Amino acid sequence: MFRTALRNVLAHKARLLMTVLAVMLGVAFVSGTLVFTDTLGNAFRNQSAKSYDNVAVAITTYADQRDEKSQGIDDATLEKIQALDGVASATGRVSGFAGVADPDGKLIGNGWSNTGGNFAPGKDGKDTAYTFTEGTGPVKAGTIALDKDTASKGKYRVGDPVRVATNGPVKEYTLAGVFTTEDGAVNAGGSLVLFDTAVAQKLYLKPGVFQDVTVSAAAGTSDQKLLSAVEPLLPKDASAQTGAALADEQAEQIESGLGALNGMLLAFAGIALFVGIFLIANTFTMLVAQRTKELALMRAVGASRSQVKRSVLLEAAVVGAIASVIGFVLGLGLAIGLRSAMSLLGGKIPAGPLVVSPTAVAAAFTVGIVITVLAAWLPARRAAKIAPVAAMSSVHAVATTKSLVVRNSIGGFLGLIGAAAIVAGASAAGTNGRYTVAAGAFFALIAVIVLIPLLSRPVIALVRPLLMKLFGVSGKLAAQNAVRNPRRTGATASALAIGLTLVTGISVLGVTLGQAVDRMTTDNIKADYMVSMASGGLLDQSALSALEKADGVSAISPQQSSALWVGEDYHSASGVTPGDVEKVFSLETVSGSLGSLNDGEIAVGSKTAKSNGWKTGDTLPVKFEDEKKGKLKIGALYEENDFLSPFLLPKDIVNAHTPQADIREIWLKMDGGASAANEKSVVDALGDNPAMSIKDQADIRDMFGGMVNIALNIMYGLLAMALIIAVLGVINTLAMSVFERQQEIGMLRAIGLDKRRVKRMIRLEAVVISVFGAVIGVVLGTFLGWAIGQTLAAEIPDYALVIPWDRLALFLVLAGLVGVLASLWPARSAAKLNMLTAIKTE
Incomplete structure (x- = not known):
């Protein structure tokens, strides 16, 4: 029967071509996805492991320039760590946002992964984290070093002036050196600027304090022993772990991130293969119909039903195997193409070989052969049921009335279940509703497949x-x-x-x-422009001050993030400019007047007020972010605005209870509306800062x-x-x-x-x-x-x-x-x- 199956495949090459193509495309999608994500995961894991090769202990804090309670690692603590037995070196690191302007004043990089850090040379004058290809590291104020890709994009050479923006005004530095790095921010399409350590500390934290420390062990000292010695020296907000543990942790995060990508791509591959099942089933149904007399003759000369069925399934397995081989080769090409496409789109993938795992090979061939055989099972079953005498007298087998009634009844039942579930899910709403709709969609699709001949x-x-x-x-x-x-x-x-x-x-x-x-x-929104940081971070107070003086600005208000507690309940709040906030946002007053903000009163969203039983004129006992207590009077209720918090406070009140303003956006209304001249006025007021994004309503x-x-x-x-x-x-x-x-x-x-x-x-x-x-x-x-x-x-x-x-x-x-x-x-x-x-x- 195997020889018969093989002969039939060879005899019907042209008619099986489309089946081969369908399976081949599905297998290529599956194998390409698996090889691509395996290759990506291997490259990033190797990069992560390489970056911790010489790290025995990694110390991490969440020190923040804006948080006075966070301690970080000070110079004294760093010196104690360096003095421990078994420590070869201990290097302090500090980092934050830094955006580099190209010659046209535009930001180089994607904004969210543009990073600045400190150059921390050892006794030999080198920082082991970076390899310099030109010049040297920055060792004094006014100098910087750039990663090679950023320097290339900006066409900068050593000695050139470079405009760099952090969260404050843009400044000009002299380029001291260019380096290569495996830093994840650069690989993600961002940039990396290195400053002298003292400058970086002043920009991102405070003088003499580091956010993180990496410790290298002397020969013969175990990482675990060093970790035990380091931990007692650390402040409460610091955590330490071995370099190997940190590398493993990052590897798990990489696996988790790629797992989501893998799952999404395989889901679409599954859809493609599911659609291919219909093509395969149709092909074998028609082949069986066209070979009815041949199959009948086989039955007449002694072939059993099971042998006829196995013959058709063997044909399907051979077709699936051939398609899987071709599809797997195409999948390798697809994986290489996806990797190249990511590089073209700005994502820098670490160097590494193409990883073809046994799982990818097994999955590709299993999917290709199993899907083809499953799709051919019904046609094979029908072929086995053909009676030899009936088949010899008729080429076309007609479906019985009973089979059609059963099919349509099942389809109708599934359709009712699917429709009911979809409607129920739509009524339920939320996550549970979406799951119910998904289940209903599955039954509805099956019903359509079953009923479509009737329709x-x-x-x-x-x-x-x-x-x-x-x-x-x-x-x-x-x-x-x-x-x-x-x-x-x-x-x-x-x-x-x-x-x-x-x-x-x-x-x-x-x-x-x-x-x-x-x-x-x-x-x-009524505003003509919104100003924000390209990194998604916070704007400096100086940006608001500069824009308040800009030509053409008729109204300006920050969206200054804040919070307060009324009783035990937490509420987010927005610090705004009284008198201007209603000119840059569409605010419909329900009761009271927004003008009351000028008198130190507050405005509350009507839904929030209703849920708490508040009304205009009520005085609320509140606790601010600095834990000071006070009383605020509700001067107005307004319909909630999607761009503002449900509590509107005059910005002066917010500033009085926060050490630094958390300004997410600044909204501007201009004389004459949005125009090239007004946009230039805004850009000039900000000092042509590449790190700041200026957007109009469009x-x-x-x-x-x-x-x-x-x-x-x-x-x-x-x-x-x-x-x-x-x-x-x-x-x-x-x-x-x-x-x-x-x-x-x-x-x-x-x-x-x-x-x-x-x-x-x-x-x-x-x-x-x-x-x-x-x-x-x-x-x-x-x-x-x-x-x-x-x-x-x-x-x-x-x-x-x-x-x-x-x-x-x-x-x-x-x-x-x-x-x-x-x-x-x-x-x-x-x-x-x-x-x-x-x-x-x-």
Whole structure:
């Protein structure tokens, strides 16, 4: 039977081609994902281990310049650590944000991973953490060193002046050296600036204090022994662990981070393979149907049902093995391509070999062979059930009425469960609601797969008159052919329906969220500009002072983060400028007046006030961040604003209880609105600081909406594989259908149907099947998009469902185009058939 299976595979190479392609693409996705994440994980683990090669003990504190209670490691403690027996060296480190301007004044790097640190030379004048390729490390005030990539991007050479911004005003330094490093911030697309230690301490902490210390052991001293000696010397807010333990901890974090990426990519690979199952099942169903007499003859000469079944499954296993080999090789190419793409997008991946683990190999071949065999199981089962005499007398096996009734009953039951779960989940909202919707979506998709043959006849019947009117005989024949074998049509349309269900659901949800973000911006903001740090950190008070004096500013208010306690309850608060806050934000007063902020009173969000039973005129006993107590009078209640906390306090009150202002953003209203001249005025007032981001309302919308669009585009890209496999399914079905109907096509040609109309018939059949699947997918996807949106509605202000009719129409048009493209080869093959040879074909 193995020889028979192998012979059949070789005899039907062309008809099995699409199955090989479908499995190959799915396997490539799986193996490429596993190899890519293994390679990435290995490279980052090696980098992490390398960075702790000479570290016996790592000491970490959370010392912060803004927190007077945090101690850090002072010089005296560092000297005690250096004096311990077994210590070869102890190096203090301090770090924070530092942004480098390019020659055009723009920030080099992504902002959030732009870092500054201290150059800590040993007795030999070298810092073992960095290798200098040009110049030397900064050993005096006014000098810096840059990592090689940043220096290259800025076209800086040793001796050049470089403008660097920390959280304060921008300053100019002289470039003393250029170095290479394995620092994670640089690899993440950021930059690294090294300062003299005294300068770095003044910038990021306080003179004579370090945030972290790394200790190297002398020969013969164990890391654990050194750790035990170091720990008693440390302040309460410091923690210490061995370098090996820290490297292991970072390795676990890397595994965790890559695990999420791995899971997401494998989920989309699973979707692609699930769609491929329909193509594989269709192929083997049609092969079995076309070889009915052959299989019957095998039964007649003594082959048992189990042998016939094994023969078909062996064919599937051979096809799966071949596709897995090709797919695995393509997966290696995909892993290399993904690594290169990350480098092109600015992510610097540490050097390292391509890692091909036994798990990746085993997974690729297991997935390829198992999926193919499982998809061929039903066709194999049907083949085994064919009675020899019945098969010898008939080529086509018709499904019994009983089997169709059972199938449709099961499909209807699953559909009801799915619909009920989706509606219940939408009503429940929250995380639990989303899980319920996901479960309902699963049952709904299975129901569609089961019921789609039943749906094909009435749905296609609706468009048959239109096809007949527009395309005559070709249209009529196309509509009839599309429903001749509903199961085959259903299986082909199912693949497209699943893909478009996901694409449509994501589109509905994405567009709805995008417009909610737009409304959130336009409904809450009056300001022309928002100023913030590119790093996402805090702005210095000097930035607010400078902008208050800028030309063209008609109103200005910070969004100054603060907090207070009313009784035992914690509440976030925003420090704002009285008289200006209502000019830069849309604030609808419910009662009282926002003008009361000028009198030292506060404003409270109406929902917060209602939940606590407060009203205008109430005096609240409060405790501030510095733990001092006081009383604040409510001067106004207002409708909550998404950009502000529910408590609005005059900034002077906030400043009186915080050592340094926590300014997240500064909002500006300009005379004449946003314009090039006004933007320049803001830039000039800030000293052309590259670390500060200036956004107008359109930029703010793009900042929030852009994240939605990026996520949407990533989803589209990952689902493209499933749609490609669905298209292969349409090509496969049409090609095998043409082969199956050679005699019929020959007869049509003989009675006057010319080549042009034969091609049109095949094309229209493809379009009908594709659009039918697309309609099912678009309807179900819209339903799922609505349901998931309902679970998010309570978490998103101003949420309202938006159905992107233009995109849905585009999906249907593209489905039709897919049908036309998929039919090119089958239609050409049908038109080229010799009519006399075709008529003689059995």
